[in-house]
Amino acid sequence: MRAVHYLNQFFGGIGGEEHADRPVEVKDGPIGPGRALEGEWQGAARIVATIIAGDNYASTRTEETEAALRTALEGHRPDVLVAGPAFNAGRYGMGCLTACRVAASLGIPHVAAMFPQNPALAMHENRGLVVLPTAETAIGMRKVIPQVARLALKLGHGELLGTAAEDGFLPRGIRRDVMHEETGAERAIAMLKRKLAGQPYRTELPVEAFDSVEPAPPLRELGRARVALITTGGIVPHGNPDRLKEYNSVAWKAYSIAGLDDLASDAWQPIHGGYDSTWAREDPDRVVPVDALRALERRGELGALDDRMYVTVGVGTPVANARRFGQEIARDLRERKVDGVILTAT
Amino acid sequence: MRANRIVAGVRIPHPVSNPAVAKDREIEVRTAFAKRALEVLATPVEGPTVFTVDHPGAR
Numbered sequence: 001m002r003a004v005h006y007l008n009q010f011f012g013g014i015g016g017e018e019h020a021d022r023p024v025e026v027k028d029g030p031i032g033p034g035r036a037l038e039g040e041w042q043g044a045a046r047i048v049a050t051i052i053a054g055d056n057y058a059s060t061r062t063e064e065t066e067a068a069l070r071t072a073l074e075g076h077r078p079d080v081l082v083a084g085p086a087f088n089a090g091r092y093g094m095g096c097l098t099a100c101r102v103a104a105s106l107g108i109p110h111v112a113a114m115f116p117q118n119p120a121l122a123m124h125e126n127r128g129l130v131v132l133p134t135a136e137t138a139i140g141m142r143k144v145i146p147q148v149a150r151l152a153l154k155l156g157h158g159e160l161l162g163t164a165a166e167d168g169f170l171p172r173g174i175r176r177d178v179m180h181e182e183t184g185a186e187r188a189i190a191m192l193k194r195k196l197a198g199q200p201y202r203t204e205l206p207v208e209a210f211d212s213v214e215p216a217p218p219l220r221e222l223g224r225a226r227v228a229l230i231t232t233g234g235i236v237p238h239g240n241p242d243r244l245k246e247y248n249s250v251a252w253k254a255y256s257i258a259g260l261d262d263l264a265s266d267a268w269q270p271i272h273g274g275y276d277s278t279w280a281r282e283d284p285d286r287v288v289p290v291d292a293l294r295a296l297e298r299r300g301e302l303g304a305l306d307d308r309m310y311v312t313v314g315v316g317t318p319v320a321n322a323r324r325f326g327q328e329i330a331r332d333l334r335e336r337k338v339d340g341v342i343l344t345a346t
Numbered sequence: 347m348r349a350n351r352i353v354a355g356v357r358i359p360h361p362v363s364n365p366a367v368a369k370d371r372e373i374e375v376r377t378a379f380a381k382r383a384l385e386v387l388a389t390p391v392e393g394p395t396v397f398t399v400d401h402p403g404a405r
Contacts, residue, residue, distance in 0.1 A: 212393075215350035219388045227384070233361070279360045285376060286363035292373065292380035302384055340387040342380075343349075346358050 001045035001156040004076050005034040006069075006083040006099040008092040012052030020091075022054035023061075024068035033145065037082065040149035045156060049076050051099065058095030065095065069102040078108060080156035085113035085144050086120070088136045093120030100129045109155035113148050116170055124324055130161065131170045165202075173318070210319070221303075225339040228306035230329065232314025233287040233346040234272030235263065235280065244313055246273030252312035252325045254332065257305070262291035274315030275346045288344055306338050314345060351386045352396045353379065356404060367403040375403035 009019040011032045030038050030047035038047060051072050058065045073081065081103035083096035093114045100110040113132040120126060132151060134144045147168055155161070164171040180187065187204070194201040219225045236244055242253050257263070263284035270280035270287065285291045288309060297305045310329050314322070333341065355361030362379040363372055378401035386397050398404070 210348040212348060213350060215391045215393065218390045222384050222388055225387070227387070275359045277359065279363075279365045282365070283363070286360040286365065289362045289376040289380050292362075292376040295373075295377065296380055296384070301381070342383045342387070344355075344361055346361055 001041075001080070001153065002048045002076070002078045003037070003045050003080050003082055003152060003156060004073060004078040005030065005037070005047045005050045006081065006096055007031060007033065007050055007052050008058070008086070008089070008095055009052060009054045010092075012050065014052060014054075017055075020054045020056040022052070023057050024051060024053040024065055024072070026051050026072045033085065033141065034082075036141070036145045037149050037152070040146050041153065045079075045153055047082075048078060053095050055089070055091035055095065058098060059091035062098060065098055066102050069099050070106065073103055073106055073108060078156075079158075080152045081108055081110040082148060082152050083110065083112035085132075085134045085138075085141065085148065086115075086118060087134055087138055087140065088115040088118050090119040093118040094123070096120070097123070097126040097129055097131075100131075101125065104129070109158075111148060111151045111155060111169070113144050121170070122320075122323075124320060127320055128172050128174060130155070130172070132168060133170055171206075173320075211323075219340050223300055224303040226304045226306055226337060227293070227302050227340045227342060228308060228310065228333055228336070228338045229257070229288055229290065229293070230310040230341055230343040231288045231345070232312055232317075233275075233280065233344060234270050234311065234313035235268055235284045235288050235309075236271055236311055238267055238269050240269070240271050244271060244311070246271050246313060247315045247317075249313045249315075249317045249325075250321060252310060252329060254308040254310050256307055257290055257309045258307040260290060261294050263288060272313050272315060272346060274313075280346075287346060293342075303339075306336060308332075308336065348394060350391050350394055351389070352394065353383050353386055354396055354398050355379075364403040372403070375401060378404055 009022050010016055013031055027050045031050045034047045034050055053065055083099045086092040086096045096112040097120050100112050103110040111130045113134050115136045116133045132147050134140045161167050191201045265283055268284040270277040280287045293305050296302055312325055356364050362376055364375045367375055378399050382399045
């Protein structure tokens with residue numbers, strides 16, 4: 001079996017931070033951690049080439065990096081691409097996952113390894129890649145190399161991956177249909193019995209964990225505060241000009257409510273696929289209370305109602321998308337010097 | 347539930363209003379929610395905290 005390995009300039013033996021701008025280069029055979037991988041494989045697989053890129057280059061010049069990776073992978077046509085381990089190094093992690101994305105686009109199986117909180121894993125485009133968890137630093141090298149070697153062999157042989165729990169990689173948010181002898185009801189009852197008996201059981205549908213957020217300090221002077229409205233209730237201008245999706249949201253929009261006394265039902269409409277919109281169609285202020293806040297603004301009970309209303313549709317939205325919307329909207333709010341936000345959810 | 351300041355709403359399809367209230371009085375419900383939300387923004391919290399609105403139409 002033939003593997004290609006991706007490393008950064010440090011693990012690739014070129015040097016430290018002073019070489020972080022080095023462009024992509026390809027060397028024959030294994031280097032550094034690649035030798036340890038070959039040791040594990042004991043002849044079952046070999047590394048035909050090692051692709052090395054500087055951390056700065058790989059993390060900032062994505063297009064050039066992708067093009068160079070594509071050329072290298074098309075030239076070598078390996079059975080599997082191995083990337084890292086990158087531990088908690090963010091730029092290295094980005095390089096590794098770029099390599100994995102390019103491999104995936106060419107139909108070449110891939111496996112990377114890094115610390116589960118590596119910032120590269122938070123990036124939207126890196127969802128769904130096969131990544132083994134590691135310790136935070138290279139102290140974890142010895143432990144993870146056998147795992148990487150095992151999974152690379154499995155993938156390189158064209159075997160189907162098991163579940164994340166079975167094969168030890170980070171959950172990818174992918175569901176695969178499988179046939180069961182027992183119906184869902186029978187399995188649920190069996191699971192409940194094990195739970196009641198205090199025995200170990202495993203859910204088939206884990207609930208996604210949410211981040212904790214440090215509470216923001218309270219507003220000091222409401223009479224001087226600029227407050228903006230956000231809604232996940234899908235209230236959009238009539239006709240939904242931006243074609244926001246009714247469920248499984250992939251975008252948010254900001255709409256001007258400058259000078260509006262309320263959200264008139266002939267100008268605004270709900271497009272949310274997750275609640276009965278009868279009442280919101282009659283009066284969209286029932287979901288976003290522009291009328292009440294405008295009146296309070298006139299009475300001086302808040303400094304200003306911001307001109308922008310931020311809208312998305314909160315139903316079946318993947319947490320990763322929701323997190324991205326939050327980050328993007330927060331950036332916009334900060335630029336607009338908004339002090340506080342009222343988010344209405346349906 | 348991970349939002350830190352939460353005002354308990356009326357119903358999912360009309361979280362800050364109540365169509366069961368007389369049409370000309372419904373704005374009072376929304377105003378009560380808007381005022382409460384502003385007060386809550388000015389209130390310190392340690393972690394996720396649920397606040398209620400003291401208005402007969404707010405439930």
